[in-house]
Amino acid sequence: MSFLPRTLSRLLRTQSPATRATINLTRTTIRTAQTEATSSTLNTRPPPPPHHHSFQHTHTKPSPPAHKPQFQNKTQKPAVPEDPIATHPLLHSLRADQTLKETRPHLSMPQHLRPAHFVAGTLAGEKKLTSAPYMFISRRDTSPSTSESTDANTTATPQHKPHATTLFHTGTHMCGHPGFVHGGFLSVMFDEVFAHTVSQAFRSGTGMTANLNVNFRKPALPDRIYVLRAEVVKVEGRKAWVEGTMTMLADGAKGEDVMVAEARALFVEPKFAEKMVPVYRN
Known part of the structure; x- marks a missing residue:
């Protein structure tokens, strides 16, 4: 006791x-x-851990989001904006011309070169250059060119002068002054189309801009289709002169076509042209 x-x-x-x-x-x-x-103490289990214990949610699946992502279904693709040029009457008229070769050079450009290309990469996209321009280039003439020697300098004028017609659409985000397309963009399009046109005049198929002169005639409006016509007017050795006009097509049956700018340029075939990446060779 x-x-x-x-x-x-x-x-x-x-x-x-x-x-x-x-x-x-x-x-x-x-x-x-x-x-x-004593018996109660030995048979009693420890209390369960609190709900905030670190292991409590080790294998807990996360709650599903309240709203599913817009393109969660892999087979669903974002809507592609309608090409405003595809149904234009002028496009069908150019396609009917057997003397022209249709091309969309920015789509045929190698995929890895597009992001670094100013027109095919930087300027391309919704509300900018909305679709790859449609380009119709005169087929290369295989007949021998004529040469006229007037003095010590020989000027070779091709019997068939290369020319091109290009259709493109300008979106609403290419303006300078609000409501008017930036003149720099129009100049770039002249330079781009001229380069493709002059590629028909050089043996290497490559020319670089030496001089570009643009005269703006009328204000250019956004969200419109433009036609740019270019022609090689003279070839002299490794030099070629190109001229062209840019016209804003009528918006609807009541409107009228308006020439907004004209330009001329000098292109030179570089001596190292054969070693350059063939971006402008058609």
């Missing part, structure tokens, strides 16, 4: 039988309570 207080043991020896029975009952109650407490 070492676990009972000494006072309780002394009372058991000195008290009456009734008191002693009461004390024994108290002792039994204490012993039973201690035994139950």
Whole structure:
């Protein structure tokens, strides 16, 4: 009975039988309570970890987003803007001309060269140069050229002068002053079409701009179709002179075509032309 207080043991020896029975009952109650407490302690499991425990969500799947991405279906493709040139009557008229060769040089350009190309890459896109220009170039003449010697200098004029007609559409994000197409963009288009045209005049098929002169006649408007006509007027050795006009086509049956600019340029065939990447060779 070492676990009972000494006072309780002394009372058991000195008290009456009734008191002693009461004390024994108290002792039994204490012993039973201690035994139950010990058993309860041994059989009780630790409480579960709180909900914010780091392992609680180790394998929990994330909740699905409230809104699915617009192009989640891999088979779904973004809508391609309609080509405003594809149904134009002038395009069909040019296609009917057997003396012209249709080409879209920016689409046939090697894929890895397009991003670095100013027209095919930087200027191309929605609301800019909205589609790859349609270009119709005169077929290369295989007959021998004529030469006229008037003095010590010999000027060779090809019997068939290369010429080209190009259709392109200008979006709304190519403006200088609000509501008017930037003149720099028009100059770039002259230079681009001239380069393709003059490629027919050089043996290497490559010429570089030496001089470009543009005269602006009327304001050019955005979201319109333009036709650019170019012609090689003279070839002298490694030099070729090109002239051309740019016309804004009528918007609807009531409108009229308006010539917005004209230009002339000098191109030179570089001595290292054969080593250049053939971007402008048709």
